[in-house]
Amino acid sequence: xxxxxxxxxxxxxxxxxxxxxxxxxxxxxxxxxxxxxxxxxxxxxxxxxxxxxxxxxxxxxxxxxxxxxxxxxxxxxxxxxxxxxxxxxxxxxxxxxxxxxxxxxxxxxxxxxxxxxxxxxxxxxxxxxxxxxxxxxxxxxxxxxxxxxxxxxxxxxxxxxxxxxxxxxxxxxxxxxxxxxxxxxxxxxxxxxxxxxxxxxxxxxxxxxxxxxxxxxxxxxxxxxxxxxxxxxxxxxxxxxxxxxxxxxxxxxxxxxxxxxxxxxxxxxxxxxxxxxxxxxxxxxxxxxxxxxxxxxxxxxxxxxxxxxxxxxxxxxxxxxxxxxxxxxxxxxxxxxxxxxxxxxxxxxxxxxxxxxxxxxxxxxxxxxxxxxxxxxxxxxxxxxxxxxxxxxxxxxxxxxxxxxxxxxxxxxxxxxxxxxxxxxxxxxxxxxx
Amino acid sequence: xxxxxxxxxxxxxxxxxxxxxxxxxxxxxxxxxxxxxxxxxxxxxxxxxxxxxxxxxxxxxxxxxxxxxxxxxxxxxxxxxxxxxxxxxxxxxxxxxxxxxxxxxxxxxxxxxxxxxxxxxxxxxxxxxxxxxxxxxxxxxxxxxxxxxxxxxxxxxxxxxxxxxxxxxxxxxxxxxxxxxxxxxxxxxxxxxxxxxxxxxxxxxxxxxxxxxxxxxxxxxxxxxxxxxxxxxxxxxxxxxxxxxxxxxxxxxxxxxxxxxxxxxxxxxxxxxxxxxxxxxxxxxxxxxxxxxxxxxxxxxxxx
Numbered sequence: 180x181x182x183x184x185x186x187x188x189x190x191x192x193x194x195x196x197x198x199x200x201x202x203x204x205x206x207x208x209x210x211x212x213x214x215x216x217x218x219x220x221x222x223x224x225x226x227x228x229x230x231x232x233x234x235x236x237x238x239x240x241x242x243x244x245x246x247x248x249x250x251x252x253x254x255x256x257x258x259x260x261x262x263x264x265x266x267x268x269x270x271x272x273x274x275x276x277x278x279x280x281x282x283x284x285x286x287x288x289x290x291x292x293x294x295x296x297x298x299x300x301x302x303x304x305x306x307x308x309x310x311x312x313x314x315x316x317x318x319x320x321x322x323x324x325x326x327x328x329x330x331x332x333x334x335x336x337x338x339x340x341x342x343x344x345x346x347x348x349x350x351x352x353x354x355x356x357x358x359x360x361x362x363x364x365x366x367x368x369x370x371x372x373x374x375x376x377x378x379x380x381x382x383x384x385x386x387x388x389x390x391x392x393x394x395x396x397x398x399x400x401x402x403x404x405x406x407x408x409x410x411x412x413x414x415x416x417x418x419x420x421x422x423x424x425x426x427x428x429x430x431x432x433x434x435x436x437x438x439x440x441x442x443x444x445x446x447x448x449x450x451x452x453x454x455x456x457x458x459x460x461x462x463x464x465x466x467x468x469x470x471x472x473x474x475x476x477x478x479x480x481x482x483x484x485x486x487x488x489x490x491x492x493x494x495x496x497x498x499x500x501x502x503x504x505x506x507x508x509x510x511x512x513x514x515x516x517x518x519x520x521x522x523x524x525x526x527x528x529x530x531x532x533x534x535x536x537x538x539x540x541x542x543x544x545x546x547x548x549x550x551x552x553x554x555x556x557x558x559x560x561x562x563x564x565x566x567x568x569x570x571x572x573x574x575x576x577x578x579x580x581x582x583x584x585x586x587x588x589x590x591x592x593x594x595x596x597x598x599x600x601x602x603x604x605x606x607x608x609x610x611x612x613x
Numbered sequence: 614x615x616x617x618x619x620x621x622x623x624x625x626x627x628x629x630x631x632x633x634x635x636x637x638x639x640x641x642x643x644x645x646x647x648x649x650x651x652x653x654x655x656x657x658x659x660x661x662x663x664x665x666x667x668x669x670x671x672x673x674x675x676x677x678x679x680x681x682x683x684x685x686x687x688x689x690x691x692x693x694x695x696x697x698x699x700x701x702x703x704x705x706x707x708x709x710x711x712x713x714x715x716x717x718x719x720x721x722x723x724x725x726x727x728x729x730x731x732x733x734x735x736x737x738x739x740x741x742x743x744x745x746x747x748x749x750x751x752x753x754x755x756x757x758x759x760x761x762x763x764x765x766x767x768x769x770x771x772x773x774x775x776x777x778x779x780x781x782x783x784x785x786x787x788x789x790x791x792x793x794x795x796x797x798x799x800x801x802x803x804x805x806x807x808x809x810x811x812x813x814x815x816x817x818x819x820x821x822x823x824x825x826x827x828x829x830x831x832x833x834x835x836x837x838x839x840x841x842x843x844x845x846x847x848x849x850x851x852x853x854x855x856x857x858x859x860x861x862x863x864x865x866x867x868x869x870x871x872x873x874x875x876x877x878x879x880x881x882x883x884x885x886x887x888x889x890x891x892x893x894x895x896x897x898x899x900x901x902x903x904x905x906x907x908x909x910x911x912x913x914x915x916x917x
Contacts, residue, residue, distance in 0.1 A: 278884050282663060299662045299884060386749070386771050391862020437749015437768025441861055574885070577877060581683060581866035588773045588865075599682075 234262040234507035239287035241273030241494075245530040255515055255522050262507050264289075281305045281499055288502035289512055295328035295336035295495035298569050298611045307498040307505050308333045312513040319537045323491050327565035336495025337516040338536035340527040343460050343489050343559050344392065345476045347445070347551070352379070352454040360475060364400055364424055364482045371433035374454040380435035383453035385442035388429045390587040391580060392442065392457060393479065395490055397421040399564055402485035405579075406568045409612050411604050419593035421482060422586050429587055445469070460555050461532045467550075476551040478558045489555070491563040493536055534559060570611055578603045656890035664886055674891035683866065684892060687874045688899065690867075695847035695903070698786060702843055703836075706791045710798030711824075724799070728792040735789060739856035742785040743770065747777075770858065778858060778868055785853050790846070794839050801835035802828070840911070841904055848900045851876070871896050 240252055249268050256264035267287065269276065274293060280286035281300065296306040310333045317325060317334070324338040348360055356374055361367040371381030385392055398404055401421035404412035428434045435453045440446040445462040447453040449469035457479075466474050478487035496516045502508040515522060520540055527535040528544045534556055541547050541556045567576060582600050585591035651664070656674050658666035678684050713723045730738070746754045749768035756766040769777045809827050818826065850870040858864060864873055871892065879889020 275880055278662070279880075297884075303662045305662065385862070386768070386860060387862065387865070388771065390865075391860065436771035437766065439744055439748050439750050439753075443861060573877070577683070577863070580863050584865045584867075588771070590774075 234504045236262050236264045236288045236502075236504075236508050236511050237267060238264055238511075239267045239269055239273075239277060239290040241291065242268055242270040243531070247530045248526075251526060251530060255519070255526075258522075259511055259514060262504075262511060264511060281501070284501060286499055286501055288504070288508040289496060289498055291339060291494040292336065292497050293494055294324075294492055294566060295338075295569070296497050298330065298572065300497075301330050301335055301569075302611065304500055306335055307500050307502075307509060308335065309337060309498060309509065309512065310334045312337065312509060312517060314517075316517055316537070319539050321491060321493070321534075321536050321538060321559060321563060323559075323563040323565045324493050324495075324536060327569060328495050330569055336497045337512055338493040338495050339516055340523070341491060341493045341534040341536050341559060343491050343534070343555060343563065344457060345460065345489055345555050345558060346455060346457055346479055347448060347462075347466065347474055347476050348455040349448065349451075349470070350473050350475050360477045361480050362477075362487070364397075364421075364480050367480050368424065368427060368431070368433075371428060371455070372431060375431075375433045379451060380453050381433040381455060382428060383435040383438065383442065383447040383456040384425075384428070385457065386436055386438055387584065388434050388436060388587050389425045389457065390583040392490075393425060394422065394579060394583045395564065395566065396479035396488050397424060399488035400479060400482045400485045402482075404564075404568070405571050405575075406604075406608070409570065409608055411601050411608070413597060414601055417482070417484060418597055421485075422583070422593045422597075424482075425583075425587045426590060426593075430590070448474070460534065460552070463552055463555075464532050472550070474551060476554050476558075478562045486562065487558075488562050488564050489558045490566045491559055492566045570608060572607045572611060575604045575607045652890040652893055654890075655886050656894050658887050660886040660890070662884045666887065670887070674887045675895065677888050678892045678895060681888075683869075684871070684874055686866070687869045687871045688896070691848055691850070691870055692903075694850070694868075694870075695844060698783065698847050699840065699843045701783075702787060702790055702794060703839060705787060706794035706839070707798050707832075707836075709791060709795045710802060711828075713795065714799060714802045724796075727795050730788050731790075731793045731796075733789065735852035736856050738785055738789055739853040742781055742853075743857045747781045773865075773867060776867070782854060782857055782868060785857065786850075789853070790843075794843070797835055797839055798832065801832050805831040837908065837911075840907060844904055844907060845900060848872075848896065848903075 238252075238256060240249075243249070249266075253266050256266050277287070277290055277292065278297070278300070292300075300306050313320075313334060320338055321341050324341065325334060328334055328336040328338065352374060353360065353370070356370075358370050358373055359366075361370045367382075374381035395405065398413055398418065398421060401417035403415055403418055403421070406412045435447055438447050438452070442456065442458050443462070445456065445458055445466045448456040448458070449466060478489045481487045496512050498505060498508045498512060516536075520535075520537065523535050523537060524540050524544055527533045527540075528546055532546070532552075534541060534547065535544065538560060547553060547556050571579075578600055582591075582596045586593050586596055655664065655666065657669060657671060659668040659670050659673075660666035709727050713720065713727065716723055747769040748754075748756070749766060749771060750756065751760055751766040753766070753769075755769065759765075759767065767777060769781055805828060809831070810823065813823055813827055848870075849872060851872045854868065854870050855864070855873055855876075858868060859873070864877065875889050875892045875896070878885050878892065
């Protein structure tokens with residue numbers, strides 16, 4: 180169901196995948212009962228404090244695949260003066276086990292969650308309101324992400340680092356074919372045809388032909404969205420036409436399929452099996468190493484009435500309302516993810532390849548200041564859309580993902596499929612806003 | 614004196630009974646019956662993000678799940694899947710058992726070879742099937758073979774028409790399971806008294822007749838057990854399906870076992886324990902009904 184299925188996979192889940200954490204159900208269950216990292220000295224009144232009276236904070240991260248990340252976050256935690264912060268590094272199915280642990284007293288005080296807390300966590304009073312932590316820095320954070328983590332006028336998480344997906348192309352292959360990087364969807368379809376030769380396909384959108392990733396960008400291309408506020412955003416004439424484009428690419432046989440390494444790895448592009456590939460910002464160092472400067476980057480093109488787009492995601496730092504000392508936990512989050520800009524920059528660029536969530540930091544990172552990476556950073560600010568809206572619940576996401584698969588892979592009628600989806604999404608909207 | 618002793622022996626016996634059985638019984642109650650009961654309880658409540666719900670909704674969760682097209686599809690798919698995989702696995706494991714039992718050379722070797730896959734993890738086998746045998750690349754084993762015949766590479770798991778993914782899943786499942794049921798049949802075969810075969814041979818029975826009138830009736834109790842286990846296994850399918858078909862963007866809407874769907878509903882970021890529990894109860898009832906019907910229809914093992 181996926182979810183997105185995995186339902187709602189956040190962009191940076193690939194880091195879990197990088198470690199081979201596929202199907203780690205057992206690990207997620209095992210993670211439920213283990214050490215919370217809170218230390219053993221919780222005082223009887225429930226306020227977590229050590230003998231010295233310092234607050235104890237348990238902070239959870241999912242297992243990042245990049246070497247050095249764990250040491251880095253432990254270093255940040257050790258640098259924090261006012262409280263003792265214990266970092267827990269959670270392998271396996273992090274989102275599931277964290278969501279489950281919030282129901283118990285053995286959960287974290289501070290934790291990261293893909294694209295901020297879920298609507299059910301917010302409405303279930305499981306996470307604390309973090310609006311006041313931002314002060315006048317709120318405008319400096321990537322706007323699409325702040326919007327994604329805001330509900331009821333309050334901000335519920337602080338975005339840590341930003342990941343995005345973009346369309347990467349081989350300059351040389353486009354030049355040989357005499358093609359400009361496509362600005363419009365029609366040009367993209369045409370370019371994919373032109374670029375498809377014997378053993379090269381024009382476009383790689385993932386092994387499902389883009390069903391999982393490009394439904395949203397197609398809506399945005401048509402000037403639509405998943406939701407329009409608290410209403411369905413795709414119940415309009417342009418939507419079926421937009422989604423049908425992905426089916427056209429499929430039946431044209433211009434999309435590459437069946438790759439051992441899916442879209443989150445640049446192998447299809449760098450090995451020359453595809454001329455253009457939809458992939459993540461994190462692949463840029465690998466692409467540059469393999470292709471030098473023989474690659475460029477564009478956002479997903481637009482159709483008439485819409486605009487180009489890139490999906491944007493970030494783990495958001497949240498505070499559990501079951502934290503032993505909510506105030507101390509909030510102070511720590513403000514310190515680390517809002518005030519300590521040098522640590523944020525270090526976390527974003529020193530181990531993997533991500534954007535700092537404060538836009539003012541982007542020019543300060545050497546690796547982001549020029550070339551395709553700088554282009555991508557600009558697209559995030561200008562064309563960034565949160566992957567999916569907050570009110571887009573797992574059930575809606577599953578139904579959407581099923582629909583996209585049927586349209587793209589089975590050739591189902593987009594209009595009929597969309598008509599069937601509307602009541603499902605409306606019921607979910609009513610549930611979460613009612 | 615005698616009665617006192619006997620009383621003590623009885624007490625001792627019951628003490629030791631509980632020492633040995635108690636921990637397992639406690640585990641059974643705590644980890645099996647309590648969760649089942651709790652799940653039934655949850656299925657009558659709205660339970661998003663909580664296992665101690667307060668809002669009683671009656672049968673609404675059951676209505677939700679039964680009107681949920683995706684869930685109904687997964688149930689239907691798996692009735693069809695069971696109808697195919699149960700007889701196939703049954704026939705193949707019986708066949709291998711008969712062949713292995715007959716063979717005179719390297720019997721131990723053949724037994725081990727067919728049984729070995731049982732020792733392999735479903736997850737590992739699924740990944741081998743997905744990434745090396747049925748990889749969509751031209752270097753995948755299946756595609757390399759086809760390449761020799763001049764067929765261009767097939768993206769086995771990407772395309773749905775024709776549904777090659779069933780070939781991948783079914784072959785993985787057969788490879789993993791046949792050996793286990795073969796062992797069950799082998800054990801049953803070895804319990805068939807040799808005297809029956811000798812008597813039949815004297816009466817002139819051979820080949821198919823021997824199987825039809827001696828081996829098969831003698832295997833009936835084992836067959837019942839195998840059929841039931843196969844059936845439950847088919848409905849409980851999860852590991853190899855999940856690891857072969859689930860991708861980064863989730864599990865596609867085809868060949869989706871009910872358990873995978875429920876996993877996403879209840880344990881995924883959905884955390885919808887009410888609907889999830891209702892689905893689990895429906896699935897349990899379905900398995901029980903089909904198993905009962907099967908036993909009745911086939912009248913297997915009834916007189917054992």
